[in-house]
Amino acid sequence: MKVSRRAALFAxxxxxxxxxxxxxxxxVAEYDPPxxxxxxxxxxxxxxxxxxxxxxxxxxxxxxVAPASEDxxxxxxxxxxxxxxxxxxxxxxxxxVPTDGTLLSLDALAGVTAVDGDEATVWAGTRLGxxxxxxxxxxxxxxxxxxxxxxxLGGALGTATHGTxxxxxxxxxxxxxxxxxxxxxxxxxxxxxxxxxxxxAARVSLGSLGIVVQARLKTIPSRRLHRRVWLEPxxxxxxxxxxxxxxxxxxxxxxxxxxxxxxxxxxxxxxEPARPRGPExxxxxxxxxxxxxxxxxxxxxxxxxxxxLLLASSEANPEEAVDDGWKLLSTERPVRFNEMEFHLPANxxxxxxxxxxxTIERERHDVFFPIETRRIAPDDAWLSPFQGGPRGSxxxxxxxxxEYEFLFQLIEPILRRHGGRPHWGKLNSLxxxxxxxxxxxxxxxxxxxxxxxxxxxxxxxxLKGIFLA
Amino acid sequence: MTLDALTRAMVCIVAVAALxxxxxxxxxxxxLAALKPADGRLAGLYEHSxxxxxxxxxxxxxxxxxxxxxxxxxxxxxxxxxxxxxxGFQAMPAGGQCAVCTPTDYERLIRFMADQEDK
Numbered sequence: 001m002k003v004s005r006r007a008a009l010f011a012x013x014x015x016x017x018x019x020x021x022x023x024x025x026x027x028v029a030e031y032d033p034p035x036x037x038x039x040x041x042x043x044x045x046x047x048x049x050x051x052x053x054x055x056x057x058x059x060x061x062x063x064x065v066a067p068a069s070e071d072x073x074x075x076x077x078x079x080x081x082x083x084x085x086x087x088x089x090x091x092x093x094x095x096x097v098p099t100d101g102t103l104l105s106l107d108a109l110a111g112v113t114a115v116d117g118d119e120a121t122v123w124a125g126t127r128l129g130x131x132x133x134x135x136x137x138x139x140x141x142x143x144x145x146x147x148x149x150x151x152x153l154g155g156a157l158g159t160a161t162h163g164t165x166x167x168x169x170x171x172x173x174x175x176x177x178x179x180x181x182x183x184x185x186x187x188x189x190x191x192x193x194x195x196x197x198x199x200x201a202a203r204v205s206l207g208s209l210g211i212v213v214q215a216r217l218k219t220i221p222s223r224r225l226h227r228r229v230w231l232e233p234x235x236x237x238x239x240x241x242x243x244x245x246x247x248x249x250x251x252x253x254x255x256x257x258x259x260x261x262x263x264x265x266x267x268x269x270x271x272e273p274a275r276p277r278g279p280e281x282x283x284x285x286x287x288x289x290x291x292x293x294x295x296x297x298x299x300x301x302x303x304x305x306x307x308x309l310l311l312a313s314s315e316a317n318p319e320e321a322v323d324d325g326w327k328l329l330s331t332e333r334p335v336r337f338n339e340m341e342f343h344l345p346a347n348x349x350x351x352x353x354x355x356x357x358x359t360i361e362r363e364r365h366d367v368f369f370p371i372e373t374r375r376i377a378p379d380d381a382w383l384s385p386f387q388g389g390p391r392g393s394x395x396x397x398x399x400x401x402x403e404y405e406f407l408f409q410l411i412e413p414i415l416r417r418h419g420g421r422p423h424w425g426k427l428n429s430l431x432x433x434x435x436x437x438x439x440x441x442x443x444x445x446x447x448x449x450x451x452x453x454x455x456x457x458x459x460x461x462x463l464k465g466i467f468l469a
Numbered sequence: 470m471t472l473d474a475l476t477r478a479m480v481c482i483v484a485v486a487a488l489x490x491x492x493x494x495x496x497x498x499x500x501l502a503a504l505k506p507a508d509g510r511l512a513g514l515y516e517h518s519x520x521x522x523x524x525x526x527x528x529x530x531x532x533x534x535x536x537x538x539x540x541x542x543x544x545x546x547x548x549x550x551x552x553x554x555x556x557g558f559q560a561m562p563a564g565g566q567c568a569v570c571t572p573t574d575y576e577r578l579i580r581f582m583a584d585q586e587d588k
Contacts, residue, residue, distance in 0.1 A: 035559070048555065064569045087568050089567075127521070334527075
């Protein structure tokens, strides 16, 4: 294992902390909660369990299918056991997927089918991580990517998945046309010119109107980006955030609770030669933050002092990389977590963030994940959280082995009070009436859904709860 | 949050085990990209569900045909590994998020990745 001079300095400083605590200190630092209880691998009928990525949602589908053609998909939608729910990478924390009917994978409907000018037609089963190199081979790129790129395109569109950038829309904001398979066995095309209401409704529709089979996406010429990551005091980040969103192509930051610091990340276009990013190390960083939690949760001042001692050199030494955007904008996330994310009016974002950090540091000393803060440009999809104006997102994560109910009790009220709309795939407790108050076209969406799927073949219990209640 | 120096140093402090265990190393990047099961259907499942992590250095997953990484896992026995794959375990999400894999598919995929197909 190579350890740089800078790392050696960290090691020396941090070593003193743990050596002082001795073997018991090492044991406490390394403590990892037990694996959460798992459901049975199969149910009484022998159906194998499906669980989401973090493990908090599960079901036992009677049927699991991966159609290889539109005709096959249309037949399944017409005849398969309901509820029929599409699944991609299972990264949603809300129960969008669980079904005891049909679990539908679009993995066999993946890839880029055509590039025409600046638009690409893509099968909805394409994983975002595969779309980057597929477009790059044609000299094109998606304008933006989310933090995680394991999702299928269909899943990302359906839940309004997004990246960061004041002038960059969520992925569905760059869709110019869709092909939708409906429960009556038809395939319907829609765009701003053809079936425009369906187009505006279907871009973000949770798999409840039909199954998105293909999307036509606006793309941009493939460019290299310059990535810069640095730590600085949280207050300095808050003071500079708006200016950074205004001047950088992509800007986001992570407030690191109990440290008084924030990790800033910018990406800007460049013609510099490539300087690839090193191996993923975020999971080790999280292990370190967990160790600080384990050792020092009894005292915020001690925890903060220990963290600042360890991080002092990093504050002065940003890390940089230059590469194709698809290689830099997303990150491996091998440490599983649960997450709540709300999208707030941009002018409320930073005040809400300050309140969230203060609340966590006052009430929840077990939290160690950094809090992600991003900015997203508006679009006009009916159920887009970014409909009507720019939004700033705040995402609070908890380790998958830790308790997460506090998100509903402590964090959600803050984010709602500041006008937030929840990410469709992330933890929230909102009901139909709440969504009706947040989305001006909610009733129009419900009416369209009823017309396309009157028997609710695409609705599981959660979706019935918000669409039929 | 990619703070190389910080994270490497912190690993030295809080995870003593991270300082040990240097082995013969995983397959090269070219090998990782090229390796796939001989069976066409199984190769499709691997490409869609396993490869994203098990052929990506730094993902936390044991890399395909990385014998040093797989040896202690294989020692737990195939039924245990299959159950971990189905239910999820540590960084491994349940089922590898394969929507159509059967228990037998998981066993065959594990055998392939551990390079134990003849066992």
